[in-house]
Amino acid sequence: MEILAPAGNLEKLKYALLYGADAVYTATNRFGLRAKAGNLSLEELKEATEFCHSLNKKIYVTVNIFAHNRHLVDLPEYVEDLEKIGIDAVIVSDPGVFQVVKEHSNLAIHISTQANVVSWKSAEFWHSLGAERVILARELTFDEIVEMADKVPQVELEMFVHGAMCIAYSGRCLLSAFFNNRSANLGECTQPCRWKYFLMEETRPNEFFPITEDEFGTYIMNSKDLNLINRLTDIYKAGVASIKIEGRMKSLHYVSNVTRVYRNVLNRIQEGKDIPESFIEELNNVSHRVYTEAFYAGFNDQDTQFYENSAYIRDYKYIGKVLHKTDNLVKIQILNKFEVGDEIEIIFPDIDNDIVFTVNTLYSEDMQKITFTKPNTNAFIELQGNIPEYGLVRKRI
Ligand code: SF4
Known part of the structure; x- marks a missing residue:
């Protein structure tokens, strides 16, 4: 399969x-x-x-x-x-x-x-x-x-x-074409099924009545x-x-x-x-x-259906990907900020290889000691030993 x-x-x-x-x-x-x-x-x-x-x-x-x-x-x-x-x-x-x-x-x-x-x-x-x-x-x-x-x-x-x-x-859906003139059937869906809807009587434009299917009520189309x-x-x-x-x-x-x-x-x-x-x-x-x-x-x-809201559940922040590993350093392409003292994880294709550790020492690309990283830069973390290829780095929020 x-x-x-x-x-x-x-x-x-x-x-x-x-x-x-x-x-x-x-x-x-x-x-x-x-x-x-x-x-x-x-x-x-x-x-x-x-x-x-x-x-x-x-x-x-x-x-x-x-x-x-x-x-x-x-x-x-x-x-x-x-x-x-x-x-x-x-x-x-x-x-x-x-x-x-x-x-x-x-x-x-x-x-x-x-x-x-x-x-x-x-x-x-x-x-x-x-x-x-x-x-x-x-x-x-x-x-x-x-x-x-x-x-x-x-x-x-x-x-x-x-x-x-x-x-x-x-x-097969017309919602997006109807609301935004962006047809889902031509690849342009703007996901109006995730929006929050109220009922409005046409002569009372500022009065919004909640639509309630059960005790949660409003996101009636949010799967x-x-x-x-x-x-x-x-x-x-x-x-x-x-x-x-x-x-x-x-x-x-x-x-x-x-x-x-x-x-x-x-x-x-x-x-x-x-x-x-x-x-x-x-x-x-x-x-x-x-x-x-x-x-x-x-x-x-x-x-x-989930009627409470259409928000995503996010427990982790993606930090970046491992570019290179030497004996004691791992080079990371940074997408999101992290800092010395943070506990971070590196995940790998084989789940059993995942590692969790606290960042003790951090260097910029030109090997200056730094206390935090900036997005869209490269940085080095001190980490002893070998790790598998293709690691992705993340941090629990
Ligand atoms: S994501 Fe929502 S709005 Fe877009 S095609 Fe599917 S049901 Fe329609």
């Missing part, structure tokens, strides 16, 4: 792979949803593809807008460029885009969750047209997924296991975040081809940490080992909303 991680930019793509993803999905600045994610230029996509393939891993590119006639003008050339670069598949939701990809390339096609596949017959339909994989709608129960895997074993099934949810049917880590054993046994982590807009720390948790837990499942509770709890150490298992065991609306 493949672990598929989001890659909002080249750096996140590399860390997602180094932290345990088997494949990444990304977009260029054309034809993919998530217009505000970093997104790659074609040159960067080429570099990304070469990096993925050097590790024997895969890269998929989203071309999942709902295309109007005007979008079709440049699409054939774009599809041909993607094929020349050598990506492993395109992710498509619109039948017109599907047709263009078929006519202008031999690229493998994955059907996007935006296509709302919720039955084995629908999966069979897309496969009969030439799709290799179907990314299931998030609105399916586990039993439905098991039945699909059983009935259409010839179709690769991919399912979301972690990340933000939409209130609308797998992203909790999906987290299926505790269901991974069953998902693994069900015959799902790929498990997907949402979040091309998320931080480097988020993508790396969530990916490694799923990697470390899946490794232990495959080796028949116990899973330490601390591995599961790592998912609380990234910025997230309250978690839910959503539709997994059947729809339960008391468990899927």
Whole structure:
């Protein structure tokens, strides 16, 4: 079973792979949803593809807008460029885009969750047209997924296991287009489902009445975040081809940490080992909303929405990444400030290697002793001994 991680930019793509993803999905600045994610230029996509393939891993590119006639003008050339670069598949939701990809390339096609596949017959339909994989709608129960895997074993099934949810049917949503003229279906969602809503009678413009569904009341469209880590054993046994982590807009720390948790837990499942509770709890150490298992065991609306607010839970501040380690110094590219006396953590792809220590001595890049770091500089911390590669540094808030 493949672990598929989001890659909002080249750096996140590399860390997602180094932290345990088997494949990444990304977009260029054309034809993919998530217009505000970093997104790659074609040159960067080429570099990304070469990096993925050097590790024997895969890269998929989203071309999942709902295309109007005007979008079709440049699409054939774009599809041909993607094929020349050598990506492993395109992710498509619109039948017109599907047709263009078929006519202008031999690229493998994955059907996007935006296509709302919720039955084995629908999966069979897309496969009969030439799709290799179907990314299931998030609105399916586990039993439905098991039945699909059983009935259409010839179709690769991919399912979301972690990340933000939409209130609308797998992203088919008009809220953002309606409020801001920014269409979610063209990758420009401004997330109005997270806003706080009141009721106003049209002739009393300054009187706002709270909307109350229950004792919490107001964030009626704010979904909790999906987290299926505790269901991974069953998902693994069900015959799902790929498990997907949402979040091309998320931080480097988020993508790396969530990916490694799923990697470390899946490794232990495959080796028949116990899973330490601390591995599961790592998912609380990234910025997230309250978690839910959503539709997994059947729809339960008391468990899927969070009515109090739409704020993220943040227990850690990401400080930066380890650039280099000598015998007694570790060089860090600083993103956020920390100071002498702080307790900090360095995390690594293997959770068992994580270290926690107090910063006693700190140097600037030109080896002057300093008491605190400044963002967007490099600094050295005194630390004896070896550490693994690709460390990320964070501090509990
Ligand atoms: S407004 Fe909310 S529900 Fe609609 S597409 Fe955006 S994130 Fe999804």
